[in-house]
Amino acid sequence: MQTISNQKPSATKSDSATPGSGNSELLQLETWLPYRLFRISTRVADVLNAFYGPKYGFSRSAWRTMAIIANRPGASAKEICQAGGLDQFSVSRAVKQLVELGFARRTSGRSDRRYAAIELSESGWAAFTEISNVAKRLDADLTSAVSSEELALLDGILARLDNASAGILARGWRGATEPVADEPGAPAAKRDA
Amino acid sequence: MQTISNQKPSATKSDSATPGSGNSELLQLETWLPYRLFRISTRVADVLNAFYGPKYGFSRSAWRTMAIIANRPGASAKEICQAGGLDQFSVSRAVKQLVELGFARRTSGRSDRRYAAIELSESGWAAFTEISNVAKRLDADLTSAVSSEELALLDGILARLDNASAGILARGWRGATEPVADEPGAPAAKRDA
DNA sequence: CTAATTGTTTGCATAGTGCAACTATATGCA
DNA sequence: TGCATATAGTTGCACTATGCAAACAATTAG
Numbered sequence A, B: 001m002q003t004i005s006n007q008k009p010s011a012t013k014s015d016s017a018t019p020g021s022g023n024s025e026l027l028q029l030e031t032w033l034p035y036r037l038f039r040i041s042t043r044v045a046d047v048l049n050a051f052y053g054p055k056y057g058f059s060r061s062a063w064r065t066m067a068i069i070a071n072r073p074g075a076s077a078k079e080i081c082q083a084g085g086l087d088q089f090s091v092s093r094a095v096k097q098l099v100e101l102g103f104a105r106r107t108s109g110r111s112d113r114r115y116a117a118i119e120l121s122e123s124g125w126a127a128f129t130e131i132s133n134v135a136k137r138l139d140a141d142l143t144s145a146v147s148s149e150e151l152a153l154l155d156g157i158l159a160r161l162d163n164a165s166a167g168i169l170a171r172g173w174r175g176a177t178e179p180v181a182d183e184p185g186a187p188a189a190k191r192d193a
Numbered sequence C: 001c002t003a004a005t006t007g008t009t010t011g012c013a014t015a016g017t018g019c020a021a022c023t024a025t026a027t028g029c030a
Numbered sequence D: 001t002g003c004a005t006a007t008a009g010t011t012g013c014a015c016t017a018t019g020c021a022a023a024c025a026a027t028t029a030g
Helices: A033-056 A060-071 A077-084 A088-100 A122-143 A148-171 B033-056 B060-071 B077-084 B088-100 B122-143 B148-171
Strands: A104-106 A118-120 B104-106 B118-120
Touching: A033 A060, A033 A122, A033 B033, A033 B122, A033 B148, A060 A077, A060 A088, A060 A118, A060 A122, A077 A088, A088 A104, A118 A122, A122 B033, A122 B148, A148 B033, A148 B122, A148 B148, B033 B060, B033 B122, B060 B077, B060 B088, B060 B118, B060 B122, B077 B088, B088 B104, B118 B122
Parallel strands: none
Antiparallel strands: A104 A118, B104 B118
16 A cells, blocks of 8 residues: 555645644544544445345335334334434335345334334245344454453443433534433433543 | 324235245344444544535545544555555545645655645644544543443453454455454454453 | 415425546556 | 556446425314
8 A cells, every 4th residue: 555645644745724723633434423423334334235125125214114014013214213213215115125025014004194104024034034033143343352340340431421422412503501401212311530 | 193004014915025045034224233333423524524614615524634643654656555445535625625725735845745745734733632622622522422441441442343344345346254364553352252 | 254374295406415427547468 | 658457537338216295085073
């Protein structure tokens, strides 16, 4: 590999501006926590997608949807949205895809017929089981890098980070650092350090 | 909110297949580590995107590219690819976007004129600084949910998970659980528990 | 009965992605 | 020198994904 440049910002040639502006340290993407989490998760998700994508022909949204309805058979589209962090359009299209491929079906035989009530078919369960096994193996592969004590620690830390991230999302980029009302679905966690 | 269904899989009505197939436990998306990491990271990234997107008019790839060249002024497109986990097309288009918006420039005055040598302009540094500050605040917001000891622990754990995920990516979904040769750019880490 | 509300779908415009083909530069070698 | 080959980067094109408005269907309120 041929390294072209490895200058520090301060060594930038004069017509390129320097950070300056009262900014003590440059942000480094590689050490920014959300980016680190992103890298790990997308690598694994990409590998899983490389399995189910070609084999079953559905999208990431469809896989997420499938995984959600596997745990909540008969869920409505709205419930899937909430559980999976997907918007209603994605869910609608994902369900459509799964139904067309024969992995899911809609049964609207309830009192309120606005709701969809989606569940997996035989082949849907088969596909889910197979993808799950790969997912579990990847997870085991990933977590084999850390001890079980660390994993337990990580579990607690992630629960709180998840909670904090929900707060950040709710407040938006303007948001001051204020506690936010409990979000539904997230495990209760104290922000106390 | 009107809850329609909350059945457990085992209570599924009879024409819907049950997991069965020698599968001891259903995979739960919410507890699958890569998904948990994904949720946290995308929430924060979405919020940051909601800041720089409308304000500066560039994409996520462009922001990543900007952050990378801020730390490596004069980097070539190829270096940006490697550092940011982006493919060459994304980088090419991201750089184009940044140049068109006046945030970066290409200077190919080196010995090897195939390389691009990209750096931020004055306004590029200004934008980067401003976005960085928001990013740092979000990070601080996020990490305020855990103690500094836990954060240090997390740092080490993530370093190893990052390493493991690189191995998973390299091996693909077929990959057995074998150690993989050192990847460039990742901090050295032992897989020992 | 009508209006408002809720759950879901769909069409359309836009944005992002992957791939092949292309330009330009550099290198190896006869 | 001349020509094949390799490398860096760009661009066109097809395809996929996403966001939004609008439509549609079922329910509830007045």
